[in-house]
Amino acid sequence: xxxxxxxxxxxxMEAARKLYGEVMGFKVGEPEHLxxxxxxxxxxxxxxxxxxxxxxxxxxxxxxKFLAKKGPGxxxxxxxxxxxxxxxxxxxxxxxxLLNETPMPGAHNTxxxxxxxKSVGGVLTEFCQPK
Amino acid sequence: xxxxxxxxxxxxMEAARKLYGEVMGFKVGEPEHLxxxxxxxxxxxxxxxxxxxxxxxxxxxxxxKFLAKKGPGxxxxxxxxxxxxxxxxxxxxxxxxLLNETPMPGAHNTxxxxxxxKSVGGVLTEFCQPK
Numbered sequence: 520x521x522x523x524x525x526x527x528x529x530x531x532m533e534a535a536r537k538l539y540g541e542v543m544g545f546k547v548g549e550p551e552h553l554x555x556x557x558x559x560x561x562x563x564x565x566x567x568x569x570x571x572x573x574x575x576x577x578x579x580x581x582x583x584k585f586l587a588k589k590g591p592g593x594x595x596x597x598x599x600x601x602x603x604x605x606x607x608x609x610x611x612x613x614x615x616x617l618l619n620e621t622p623m624p625g626a627h628n629t630x631x632x633x634x635x636x637k638s639v640g641g642v643l644t645e646f647c648q649p650k
Numbered sequence: 651x652x653x654x655x656x657x658x659x660x661x662x663m664e665a666a667r668k669l670y671g672e673v674m675g676f677k678v679g680e681p682e683h684l685x686x687x688x689x690x691x692x693x694x695x696x697x698x699x700x701x702x703x704x705x706x707x708x709x710x711x712x713x714x715k716f717l718a719k720k721g722p723g724x725x726x727x728x729x730x731x732x733x734x735x736x737x738x739x740x741x742x743x744x745x746x747x748l749l750n751e752t753p754m755p756g757a758h759n760t761x762x763x764x765x766x767x768k769s770v771g772g773v774l775t776e777f778c779q780p781k
Contacts, residue, residue, distance in 0.1 A: 520675060521697025525656060525727065529771055538771060542744045543729075544651060565729065566652025567698025592772030593724045596656065598674075598696065613673045640660055640669060641723030 520606070523599035523647055524562065524569040528582050530591050532559055532574040539563045539570060550574075551626060558582055560626050571597070571626070595633070597645035603630050606646050610634060622648065651737070654730035654778055655693065655700040659713050661722050663690055663705040670694045670701060681705075682757060689713055691757050702728070702757070726764070728776035734761050737777050741765060753779065 529535035532550060540547040540563075550561040550572075557577025563570040573594055575583035585594055600606045603622045611617055616635040625631030629647040636643045660666040663681060671678040671694075681692040681703075688708025694701040704725055706714035716725055731737045734753045742748055747766040756762030760778040767774045 522656075522699050525653075527771065527773060535771055542741065542746065568653050590772055592767070593727070596724070610673065615673065636723070640658065640666055641721055642658060 520598050520600050522568045523597045524571040525565075525593060526571045526573050526595040526597065526645070528573050528575075528586050528589075528591050528594045530574075530586065532561060532572060535572045535574075536561060536563075539572070545570075552576070553626060555624075556580060562627075595643035595645050597631070597647050600646050600648055603632055603646050603648035607632055615639065651729050651731050653699045654728045655702040656696075656724060657702045657704050657726040657728065657776070659704050659706075659717050659720075659722050659725045661705075661717065663692060663703060666703045666705075667692060667694075670703070676701075683707070684757060686755075687711060693758075726774040726776050728762070728778050731777050731779055734763055734777050734779040738763055738765075741769075746770065 536547050546564045548562045557580035559574040561572040573582045616638040619632035622630035622632045628650045631647045634644045677695045679693040688711035690705040692703040704713045746769040750763035753761035753763045759781045762778045765775045
């Protein structure tokens with residue numbers, strides 16, 4: 520298991536891509552529209568892990584509601600695992616509260632599931648399994 | 651430049667060390683007391699980067715105030731650079747607002763400086779230079 524990415528909610532995707540690219544000097548990927556999730560995502564290679572810029576196209580999406588309530592900033596951490604269902608089962612057995620009992624399709628052809636921040640020290644935590 | 655760590659404010663260091671170690675399965679280091687900063691820090695190797703657990707011993711410290719206001723959760727991101735002063739100069743020239751004009755001593759014998767979250771999409775951002 521290792522850190523895969525840090526999800527950051529942004530108010531303006533092009534401004535965020537310029538910030539992480541031109542200003543901070545990282546390699547910024549192309550935006551990907553996840554229509555079903557009402558979200559445009561864009562990965563930034565920050566060395567050893569990625570920043571995932573998250574721009575909601577749907578204000579009723581999870582990230583849309585986050586932005587409206589808290590403003591832009593860090594939204595979640597994602598760890599990569601070989602078997603996300605096994606990880607969920609193991610966490611649940613340890614008393615961790617799951618947001619997804621079964622994995623769902625994520626960006627970049629992954630399977631993903633989220634764990635409730637209340638069970639993980641206030642950090643919305645995602646686990647992803649590359650297909 | 652690459653991601654060095656993700657700082658996470660915690661209300662109970664031993665519970666957090668158990669969560670990241672026993673429950674999540676990461677290698678958790680020993681806590682380090684930064685007396686001058688009113689902070690106990692503990693690094694967790696999450697593969698490619700670290701989680702830095704932050705427990706304030708001084709409620710008037712930056713992390714103490716963060717915990718009181720926002721509760722536990724992600725506090726900052728830190729990127730590692732070869733020359734933190736040069737990075738600060740470059741960011742300032744790009745219009746980024748600095749919280750520290752000159753670097754200060756950080757954990758693990760580093761030099762560190764913070765950039766204002768308003769300039770970086772709502773993310774409190776630290777740069778560190780290993781000595």
